[in-house]
Amino acid sequence: MHAIVIGGGIGGLAAAVGLHRVGWTVTVLEKAPEFGDVGAGISLWPNALRCLDELGVDLGDRLAPQQEGGFRDPRGRRIARYDGAEFERRHGRPLGAIHRRDLIAALRNAVPAESLKTGTEVIEAGEDGLVRFTGGELRADLVVAADGIHSRVRHALFPDHPEPVYAGSTAFRGVAHHPGARLSTSFGRGIEIGVLPLTGGDVYWWISSVAEPGARxxxxxxTFGDWHEPIPALLAATPPEAVLHHDLYYLGTPLGTFTRGRIALLGDAAHAMPPFLGQGGCQAIEDAVVLAHTMSTEDNVKAALESYDRQRRPRSQKVVRESVRMGRLGPQLTNPVATGLRTALLKVLPAKATARAGAGITGWRPPRLPRPVPPRTP
Known part of the structure; x- marks a missing residue:
């Protein structure tokens, strides 16, 4: 059985890993000239880490478990404490952080090199499995469209479906070297600034700010030089050209199905969400494991895709709704009374309560994939 995966980001590569693991031949078509340094950093919650275990992807010492930290105000005063040990005890895995480039590399290395084709832009993907791209065409038993929030495949399959909508905030992201930084999320009026330590003394930082779309x-x-350390130091240590800036969009109208013919939508192409729960990449990895599982357990591709849609659509669309809700109740609050109430509520939360937060999402466990058979000794 042969699968074509359109898009070589986190979701696409994870799907390729899963399908390869269950015995499929896979071809990944990526329009960029190489699989490389994509984005800044990413948080990996226990649900995603368990999926990576199932895929057989070992992140090793590239993963940075988050030990302690908490919520703060712009002056650095602690609002609520995060207890990493308690979080791991409750969830079985830590909250982890990693360079996106390292995650991409780990996934890429779990796929045969001959399966990866860069500099290849997909022109058309048919429901019958025929994919036309720059330089040729291929026919497959399964087509996985992991081509992002502005998915060309999704638009072709569902031309009347509304396009992604603006989430109300713009975002800045970067990575700076600052050993000793601790995990923190700091709130202002309409602003969230996150500090997420990576390995080797690097720190992934992000800022979301309520703004009009397309604002300069x-x-x-x-703007943020009077916020608490290490925020000013991180901003100063990040070259301006290395700062990523983009408005936040999400798929506001849920799709009625993630599949059509032999095509499965996956990741942002299926359920793009705002980043306020840190679950975008995690949900794409979940998609990948479930897709591989259904392809290895159902009698045919049609039944497998029906099972994939049945399992993934309700959960991922719920996470989209929760992400939107979290943004409106947290980082996007601008009313001073509402922001004061938010701070007061967070202050009375014990560390154990913050460790329990989000358990309904992060507690998800993936289906088991077949284990590779070790080669026989001659």
């Missing part, structure tokens, strides 16, 4: 970028050092 602000001078980050000037």
């Amino acid at each position: 970028p602000v001078d980050l050092e000037k």
Whole structure:
């Protein structure tokens, strides 16, 4: 059985790993000239880490478990504490962080090199499994469309479906070297600034700010220079050209199905969400494991795709709704009374309560995939 995966990001590569693991031949078509340094950092919650275990992807010492930290106000005063040990005890896995480039590399290395084709833009994907791209065409038993929030495949399959909508905030992201930084999320009026330690003394930082879509970028050092450390130091240590800036969009109208013919939508192409729960990449990895499982357990591709849609659509669309809700109740609050109430509520939360937060999402466990058979000794 042969699968074509359109898109070589986290979701696409995870799908390729899963399908390869269950015995499929896989071809990954990526329009970029190489699989490389994509984005800044990413948080990996226990649900995603369990999926990576199932895929057989070992992140090793590239994963940075988050030990302690908490919520703070712009002056650095602690609002609520995060207890990493308690979190891991409750969830069985830590909250982890990793460079996106390292996650991409780990997934890429779990797929045969001959399966990866870069500099290849898909022109058309048919429901019958025929995929036309720059340089040729291929026919497959399964087509996985992991081509992102502005998915060309999704638009072709569902031309009347509404396009992604603006989430109300713009975002800045970067990575700086700052050994000793601790996990923190700091709230202002309409603003969230996150600090997420990576390995080797690097730190992934992000800022979300309520703004009109298409607003001009602000001078980050000037705008946030009076926030608590290490925020000013991180901004100063990040070259301006290395700062990623983009408005936040999500798929506001849920799809009625993630599949059509032999095509499965996966990741942002199926359920793009705002980042306020840190679950975008995690949900794509979940998709990949479930897709591989259904392809290895159902009698045919049609039944497998029906099972994939039945399992993934309700859960992932619920996470989209929760992400939108979390943004409105947290980082996107601008009313001073509402922000004061948010701070007061967070202050009375014990560390054990923060460790329990989100258990309904992070507690998800993936289906088991077949284990590789070790080669026989001659």
